[in-house]
Amino acid sequence: MDVEGALKEKELGNQAYKKKDFQTAIKHYTKAIELDNTELTFHNNLAAVYFEMKEYDKTIKECETAIEVGRENRADFKLIAKAYNRLATAHKKLGDLQAAKVGYEKALTEHRTPEYRQNLSEVESEIKKAAELAYINPELADQEKQKGNESFKKGQWADAVKFYSEAIKRNPKDSRIYSNRAACYTKLTAFDLALKDCDKSIELDPVFVKAYLRKGNVLKAMGQIQKAMDVYSKAMELDPDSAEAKTGYKDCAVRQYSTGGGDPEKTRERAMNDPEVQQIMGDPAMRMILEQMQSDPQAVSEHLKNPEIMKKIMKLKDSGLISMQYR
Structure with missing residues (x-):
């Protein structure tokens, strides 16, 4: 073993790496390993070169060797964590998100840093997104939506919510499913959830009149009369022939007037509650x-x-x- 010679080769490798002369860097790091096979840093550095060259399989293999050498020689846990982190990132580059997740988790068990925590959080987010995308199936969404419609007709509001929720997971871009679920939440007097679904439906389809009508109905049920009138007004803009929009607006106007009872003091009291x-x-x-x-x-x-x-x-x-x- 020639520790001094190995360190000289490592330094030459570092110089070549900084110049992006990767082949020369590989030669020096490999020589350093030959002279001292107990130092994981040489393997970590070699893995870094392979990573820069986008040779991710070689990166992973070298990181695994670095971890093994580090364990055998009781290396600093921070260096082992570094190897796990690079290994995980190489897996991520290859599209193996689950292996990347495991790698980042192991890096964190060795040494907790904001960088490793962020890397794990990002890959977990990507895994979740990939699972959601894989779950999307408009045909199955229609089947669940139909089950929801049947439950709604029977007055089984909670069951309908369950089916509509599954339909949304299967097709999160269908504005009508959100609108249908909003109708269920309204029946269950879960008005905040109903409003949220109405807004999502409108966001997905800004000209979907039914969503505006349902939102107006919810606001009216919550006693937010002026806001309900504004929504009914928007519905009438989109569909001037909508009898439901006209009736809703008229009901609100009547209620707004009757609440005040023509009494200025009551009108002021009502207004100041807003x-x-x-x-x-x-x-x-x-x-x-x-x-x-x-x-x-x-x-x-x-x-x-x-x-x-x-x-x-x-x-x-x-x-x-x-x-x-x-x-």
């Missing part, structure tokens, strides 16, 4: 604008030129707190 209205009324700049509008009704025309102020003023108008008369 967090958005509370925020607007708590803004000193908006209070100043409202005072100006009271003394000079024509001033509203100027304020409406500012989109943000216009939005706030219209919100107050819709809530019944203010009325506007301007030309």
Whole structure:
């Protein structure tokens, strides 16, 4: 064994590696191993060269040797972890995500670093994504959707949710399945989940009127009347002949009026329960604008030129707190 000679060869290998003269680096690292076969660093360095050359099978083999040599000679656990990490990354490059996951896990058992933790997290995410993609099957999604429809007709809402959820896993791009599940959640009075599904359905298909109608129904059931009216209004834009949208909007308008009962104090009380209205009324700049509008009704025309102020003023108008008369 020639430790001093091995270290000289390693240094020459490092110099060649930095110059990307990989063949020369291989020659020197291999010579270092011949002179001292108890040092895993030489194997780690050789593996690094193979990795840069995209020879991932050789990288893996050299990393395995490095780990074996390291174990036999009680090497620093940090060096063994480094070998496991490079081995895992080579597996990842070859597309073997499960082997990469195992490698990163072993690296972490030897030495926990943010880098190794991040590498494991990324490969786990890729494995999950690959599994989800492999699970997609529109034909099976339609079958599960049909089972959901049958359960819904029977009033078996929980069973329908289960079938629709499976259909979504099989075809997560079908906006109608989310809309159908939203209808189930509405029946179960799980309004937050229903809204989430309605929004996802609309995101996937912005012109799918049924999703807007269901969202409007949910908001109405939650007592968020103005928001429900806005959604019904959007549904009427998409389908001017929609009787359900017209009826929903009319019901909300009637409810909004009747809740106030024509009593300004009740109207104000109802409006101030809206967090958005509370925020607007708590803004000193908006209070100043409202005072100006009271003394000079024509001033509203100027304020409406500012989109943000216009939005706030219209919100107050819709809530019944203010009325506007301007030309």
